[in-house]
Amino acid sequence: MLCATVFVIFDTVRTIQDARGQLALIGRAMASDLLDLSPETIVVTLNESIHAYRPDATATLRSADSAPVGLVSHDIAEGPDGIVSLELDQTEALAGIWQRGLGAYALALLIVVLTWRRPGAGDKPDAWQRRTYQTLASAIPLGVACWTKTGSLIVCNQQYRDRLSLNSSAVTYHDAVKQLIQGGYIKLLSEDNHNRLLELHREDGSCLMIDERPLGEGGFMTLVSDVTEAKRTDTLLNAIREEQRLLARRYHEEKLKAEAASRSKTNFLAHLSHDIRTPLNHIIGFAELMKHQTYGPLGDDRYADYVQSIKASGEHLLASFATILDLAELEGGQKQMRSDAVPVDDLLDGMAQRFRGQANRAGLTLVVGEPCGAVLTADRLGMQRMLGNIIENAVRFTPSGGRVTLAAFAAHDGVVLEVSDTGLGMSEERLASLSQPFALGDATFTREGIGPGLGISIARAIAELSGGRMAIDSSPSLGTTVAISLPLPMQDVMQAAE
Known part of the structure; x- marks a missing residue:
């Protein structure tokens, strides 16, 4: 017990x-x-x-x-x-616990009764013992059969008969084994001098566990339990574990490939930028000399226009390659971000002064929201470039008579910088393409001087390197709102919590 x-x-x-x-x-x-x-x-x-x-x-x-x-x-x-x-x-x-517990106590009692034999009893139990055995076996929620040392059946419960489809009571252990083997196969799990554990797999997919234990005077007991659900659960768990291992391996492999591709891209862009910027500097320098006619007149006046076009195109290409290299360094984590104290209100006021003339020339109203009083710890130049790229896009794509709004909202753990406009807006497809560099969109956005389409990508990279995130909401003909959430210094968060 x-x-x-x-x-x-x-x-x-x-x-x-x-x-x-x-x-x-x-x-x-x-x-x-x-x-x-x-x-x-x-x-x-x-x-x-x-x-x-x-x-x-x-x-x-x-x-x-x-x-x-x-x-x-x-x-x-x-x-x-x-x-x-x-x-x-x-x-x-926990449904099966009480059944297995009842079976364990009944089995313990059955073993006690079976090992207790009256003096003078023969190989077969008498009628009183058989009734006792039958009563105990019926109470066990497993298939149970007891055998003499010669393999004759002493008693078995109804579950055992149902498992083996036995109709006759005069059955031997060898008959039971033959009945078990039909329609399946038996696998030996363990065996020693006293116990033997077998596993029966049937054609219908079910699985039975057969446990043979010794009784007194050479007899033995057979316990049959259905472990089909347990086997299915083990198979499911093994499949989940194997899937996890495969996913982890694939993730590791793809991560290594992505890191290698990122390094290759950065190196390629760095070399490409160097190889192209050097001849471009020569072209721009010589164009500047020809523009001022340092060594004498060019002759025809049209040459001066051609030289100016050569110089402007070279400077545009030079700026484009510089932007590409900056993006590669930002995405590759090679650009170090400083930790300056950046008052948010001063940052917005400075950006408004910088773009107010451009907005007035475009016929736009540039508005700055209420002060928030927050102070960020971030790279000041990086913050200016991030907001500058976003405001420049807002001014460029907002028709005359529109409005561009700069605002900041402070919470106890961070600040949200927001740039809103009443411009052209974007569709969901166009908005999704902004996550990819060099995505210029359809002809609506193709304007002179738009550049390689890296402004939003650079702004997003700066926000993420500063510990923040950028979100864009836009609707065609209604306008666009770009929101950047940035964390506050930890000491400010702790003071706000107190």
Whole structure:
């Protein structure tokens, strides 16, 4: 009985641990699909797809200071709105424990009775013992059969008969083995001097575990249990683990390829920029000499226009290659960002003064929002270039009579810089293409001097290197809003929290 009690305790702990392990594996297998989702969306997504792994599993959202509701749960995501947990139905998860516990106690009692024999008893038990054996065997929720040392059947319960499709009571151990082998195959798992463990695989896909244990005076007992669901669960877990290993390997390989491609791109652009900028400088220098007619007149007046065109085109190409090289350095992480104290209000006022003349010439109204009083720790020149690229696009693509607004909004943990315009706007397809460098879009955006289309890409790279993110919202004919969220210094966040 002590052994049965220990078995029940061990079985309960193991069942809970296995269930939690399954939830952890399922959570990791689905984690790659949940990176950019809010906790509420994660709950909906998980509840739609988790039933492919465990039909009895659900996803819940609870507060950070509350404990899990059930014994079988696993936390997979934590955010400001709470903790997302996977939970199993406690009744479903622990359903088999009481059955196995009852079987363990009944089996222990049966073994005690079987090993207790009256003096003078022969090889076969008498009628009283048979009734006792039959009563105990019927209470065990497993297929049970007891045999004499010669292989004659002493007693078996109905589950054992159903497993082997036995109709006659006069059956021997060899007959039972033949019946088991039909329609499947037996695999020996372990064997020693006392016990033998077998696994029976049937044609219908079911799997039975056969455990043979010794009894007194040479007899032995056969226990038959259905482990089909356990095998399917193990197969599923192994498949999930293998998929995780493959995904991790592919991710590592693709990461190495992407890093190598990024390094190659940066090196290529650096060499290309150097090789082209050197002759361009010569072209621009000689064009400047010819423009001033340093060594004498050119002759025809049209040559002066040609020289000016050569100089302007060379300077445009030189600026384009400088921009390309800057983007390559930013994306490759090779450009060091300084940590300057940057007052946000001064930054916006400076950018407004810089672009006010250009906006007036384009017939636009340039407006600066209310002060926010925040101070960023960032690269001052980088912040100016980031906002300058965005404001320049807003002024360029806003028709005369429009409006460009600069604003900043401060919170306890960060600042949002916002540039809005009432310009041409963009469709969803055009907006999606902005994440790709050199994307100039359709003919609506093809204007003189637009450049290689790297302004937004450079602004996004500076924002990300500064620890922030950039988001763009736009609608055709209504305008565009570019919002950049940047973190505040940690000491300011701590003071705001106090």
